[in-house]
Amino acid sequence: xxxxxQKPSRxxxxxxxxxxxQCQVDSQVTMMFWYRQQPGQSLTLIATANQGSExxxxxxxxxxxxxxxxPNLTFSTLTVSNMSPEDSSIxxxxxxxxxxxxxxxxxxxxxxxxxx
Amino acid sequence: xxxxxxxxxxxxxxxKEAVTLDCTYDTSDPSxxxxxxxxxxxxxxIFLIYQGSYDQQNATEGRYSLNFQKARKSANLVISASxxxxxxxxxxxxRYNNNxxxxxxxxxxxxxP
Numbered sequence: 001x002x003x004x005x006q007k008p009s010r011x012x013x014x015x016x017x018x019x020x021x022q023c024q025v026d027s028q029v030t031m032m033f034w035y036r037q038q039p040g041q042s043l044t045l046i047a048t049a050n051q052g053s054e055x056x057x058x059x060x061x062x063x064x065x066x067x068x069x070x071p072n073l074t075f076s077t078l079t080v081s082n083m084s085p086e087d088s089s090i091x092x093x094x095x096x097x098x099x100x101x102x103x104x105x106x107x108x109x110x111x112x113x114x115x116x
Numbered sequence: 117x118x119x120x121x122x123x124x125x126x127x128x129x130x131x132k133e134a135v136t137l138d139c140t141y142d143t144s145d146p147s148x149x150x151x152x153x154x155x156x157x158x159x160x161x162i163f164l165i166y167q168g169s170y171d172q173q174n175a176t177e178g179r180y181s182l183n184f185q186k187a188r189k190s191a192n193l194v195i196s197a198s199x200x201x202x203x204x205x206x207x208x209x210x211r212y213n214n215n216x217x218x219x220x221x222x223x224x225x226x227x228x229p
Contacts, residue, residue: 104163
């Protein structure tokens with residue numbers, strides 16, 4: 001299945017600053033997904049990123065706060081802008097490796113963000 | 117609206133015994149996929165097993181099996197012969213026609229020696 005390299009693995013940031021998270025996939029994939037996992041919670045979809053088009057955001061998430069880039073079929077970034085302590089979460093990218101559903105979606109190792 | 121429900125915040129099981137983690141779902145789409153993921157304390161998401169809505173047989177992968185009851189809209193995960201390394205969060209998820217995946221609240225499984 002696809003292998004995803006997600007960076008950084010963790011970071012501690014000052015409120016009001018921004019952090020960009022990168023996901024590099026070892027194969028071309030059509031769709032990439034960005035999730036947020038708040039402490040002790042489940043995964044919540046932030047947006048779906050397709051190459052060559054604007055990302056599609058879920059209710060409660062806006063582009064100004066979470067801008068996403070998808071310059072090609074193997075790479076995407078998520079920026080968490082103007083951070084506050086409420087943004088402290090694990091952020092994960094995910095892809096459908098398109099090898100069939102039996103392989104599931106592949107996830108990056110996650111970015112553990114702490115905002116102070 | 118599609119919804120995934122896991123009603124067990126935490127479960128305990130004795131090592132070498134079997135345990136069932138519950139998952140119910142709600143969708144009006146005839147075509148969907150159901151997944152189970154394991155999340156150890158390291159935070160990575162590990163895919164365990166998949167069940168398609170049209171699959172006639174319950175999915176199995178090693179010690180993992182999925183008890184799929186379509187009429188009841190349930191997709192419970194059964195872990196046989198539990199091991200200490202099975203202690204983790206377990207998430208049930210559903211994918212439907214727009215390809216993104218929605219997750220349940222999760223169940224924290226603790227395996228006792």
